[in-house]
Amino acid sequence: xxxxxxxxxxxxxxxxxxxxxxxxxxxxxxxxxxxxxxxxxxxxxxxxxxxxxxxxxxxxxxxxxxxxxxxxxxxxxxxxxxxxxxxxxxxxxxxxxxxxxxxxxxxxxxxxxxxxxxxxxxxxxxxxxxxxxxxxxxxxxxxxxxxxxxxxxxxxxxxxxxxxxxxxxxxxxxxxxxxxxxxxxxxxxxxxxxxxxxxxxxxxxxxxxxxxxxxxxxxxxxxxxxxxxxxxxxxxxxxxxxxxxxxxxxxxxxxxxxxxxxxxxxxxxxxxxxxxxxxxxxxxxxxxxxxxxxxxxxxxxxxxxxxxxxxxxxxxxxxxxxxxxxxxxxxxxxxxxxxxxxxxxxxxxxxxxxxxxxxxxxxxxxxxxxxxx
Amino acid sequence: xxxxxxxxxxxxxxxxxxxxxxxxxxxxxxxxxxxxxxxxxxxxxxxxxxxxxxxxxxxxxxxxxxxxxxxxxxxxxxxxxxxxxxxxxxxxxxxxxxxxxxxxxxxxxxxxxxxxxxxxxxxxxxxxxxxxxxxxxxxxxxxxxxxxxxxxxxxxxx
Numbered sequence: 001x002x003x004x005x006x007x008x009x010x011x012x013x014x015x016x017x018x019x020x021x022x023x024x025x026x027x028x029x030x031x032x033x034x035x036x037x038x039x040x041x042x043x044x045x046x047x048x049x050x051x052x053x054x055x056x057x058x059x060x061x062x063x064x065x066x067x068x069x070x071x072x073x074x075x076x077x078x079x080x081x082x083x084x085x086x087x088x089x090x091x092x093x094x095x096x097x098x099x100x101x102x103x104x105x106x107x108x109x110x111x112x113x114x115x116x117x118x119x120x121x122x123x124x125x126x127x128x129x130x131x132x133x134x135x136x137x138x139x140x141x142x143x144x145x146x147x148x149x150x151x152x153x154x155x156x157x158x159x160x161x162x163x164x165x166x167x168x169x170x171x172x173x174x175x176x177x178x179x180x181x182x183x184x185x186x187x188x189x190x191x192x193x194x195x196x197x198x199x200x201x202x203x204x205x206x207x208x209x210x211x212x213x214x215x216x217x218x219x220x221x222x223x224x225x226x227x228x229x230x231x232x233x234x235x236x237x238x239x240x241x242x243x244x245x246x247x248x249x250x251x252x253x254x255x256x257x258x259x260x261x262x263x264x265x266x267x268x269x270x271x272x273x274x275x276x277x278x279x280x281x282x283x284x285x286x287x288x289x290x291x292x293x294x295x296x297x298x299x300x301x302x303x304x305x306x307x308x309x310x311x312x313x314x315x316x317x318x319x320x321x322x323x324x325x326x327x328x329x330x331x332x333x334x335x336x337x338x339x340x341x342x343x344x345x346x347x348x349x350x351x352x353x354x355x356x357x358x359x360x361x362x363x364x365x366x367x368x369x370x371x372x373x
Numbered sequence: 374x375x376x377x378x379x380x381x382x383x384x385x386x387x388x389x390x391x392x393x394x395x396x397x398x399x400x401x402x403x404x405x406x407x408x409x410x411x412x413x414x415x416x417x418x419x420x421x422x423x424x425x426x427x428x429x430x431x432x433x434x435x436x437x438x439x440x441x442x443x444x445x446x447x448x449x450x451x452x453x454x455x456x457x458x459x460x461x462x463x464x465x466x467x468x469x470x471x472x473x474x475x476x477x478x479x480x481x482x483x484x485x486x487x488x489x490x491x492x493x494x495x496x497x498x499x500x501x502x503x504x505x506x507x508x509x510x511x512x513x514x515x516x517x518x519x520x521x522x523x524x525x526x527x528x529x530x531x
Binding site for chain 2: 054061224235307309320339342347
């Protein structure tokens with residue numbers, strides 16, 4: 001019988017595989033066309049548009065109050081922050097000063113939203129590298145925030161709590177008590193997150209040195225949020241263009257310089273601590289007053305162009321309104337953090353192993369409706 | 374740099390600012406706006422990115438606009454070094470075959486954003502390596518964000 005010999009001149013061939021649009025690790029309907037050679041990734045090409053609803057076109061026929069709820073449906077994990085971006089743009093255009101009470105409540109809920117988004121990301125991140133427990137831990141803690149939102153805003157996810165001029169209704173009498181309870185609870189749970197994943201040797205090996213993004217590339221690809229800050233690029237909109245009550249608080253911008261998946265992971269963990277600190281600074285000083293100032297029933301923005309940026313859980317969201325003085329925007333553009341962050345996926349995964357693609361994608365933290373809009 | 378300094382500097386880059394149709398305005402916007410003839414767009418953008426005094430290294434928003442008669446693109450630029458912001462605008466009245474120079478060689482982020490503008494406005498970008506639709510199916514007819522776009526099936530008109 002002839003024995004097979006292994007030779008060194010094995011020829012390999014590039015081939016395509018299709019990932020998604022229903023792949024669980026793409027976190028939504030995103031399809032990736034992968035060109036691979038053995039296990040090595042040669043090219044990643046996203047195919048988008050599976051849930052494109054043309055929100056920008058819908059905005060052109062809606063009034064400014066109606067537009068707010070459409071933005072819930074972009075990055076649904078940052079819905080309150082998206083709503084706020086539109087409201088701030090409209091209020092600035094009308095030169096409308098909202099009560100201090102509104103500003104403080106908005107910032108508290110912004111940061112609760114950020115924690116809620118990051119806990120979900122943390123759970124899913126663990127699951128993407130094969131640790132199922134983290135998924136349940138993340139969802140357990142996020143549930144408590146959703147309960148607070150439900151009580152005050154009437155909804156758990158797409159809250160639609162902001163409106164041009166203030167808030168839709170006042171906070172629930174239980175709000176302050178429950179937020180404090182949550183913070184006390186979450187402060188005991190975050191160290192558990194570190195025990196489960198942050199110091200885990202398998203997790204570290206899967207993420208350290210993987211998917212490295214340099215600071216120069218982060219800027220060139222328009223990255224923002226934790227993705228950019230993991231590469232040492234200081235870009236927190238809350239620092240550079242503060243809005244609402246952010247001028248009343250002190251917090252540190254989470255920055256890491258390694259640029260790998262682990263750095264992006266650490267940035268988000270640190271951001272949760274910073275969000276807790278911001279909420280603690282504000283929760284006892286919610287001023288008395290109105291939760292809304294009256295606006296005209298039909299809002300007409302003066303002719304001109306208005307731009308407002310905010311920091312969502314994923315990065316910089318920009319709202320660009322071109323108004324011709326009518327009750328609808330002439331053109332409304334949403335600069336979503338997800339699209340720019342996704343555009344660098346090819347750059348940081350090429351040359352790596354296909355098994356690392358899922359872990360790298362998890363640290364970019366994509367929400368597909370934010371990209372497709 | 375202040376807006377005044379930016380204005381002066383940009384004017385000196387072009388020997389004949391009139392021929393580049395260089396126009397500055399701050400009216401109706403919180404930023405300084407520069408309009409320029411599309412032929413000079415790429416030259417201006419390269420300068421803005423590389424010149425020491427400007428260093429606009431962060432293209433944070435790229436918007437297509439249908440002005441009714443003209444089609445245009447609005448670029449929002451920020452410098453992460455000097456932290457100043459500038460808006461650059463181009464437009465063309467050619468609705469059949471609107472073409473601008475691509476800036477994706479200057480800012481790689483423009484790659485996806487220009488594809489989005491091509492997809493929804495039908496504006497082409499010369500020099501773009503992969504100019505195809507980003508969201509809509511490849512065989513889709515028309516460009517949905519244009520003002521004269523009609524779709525009786527999918528559009529709800531109020």
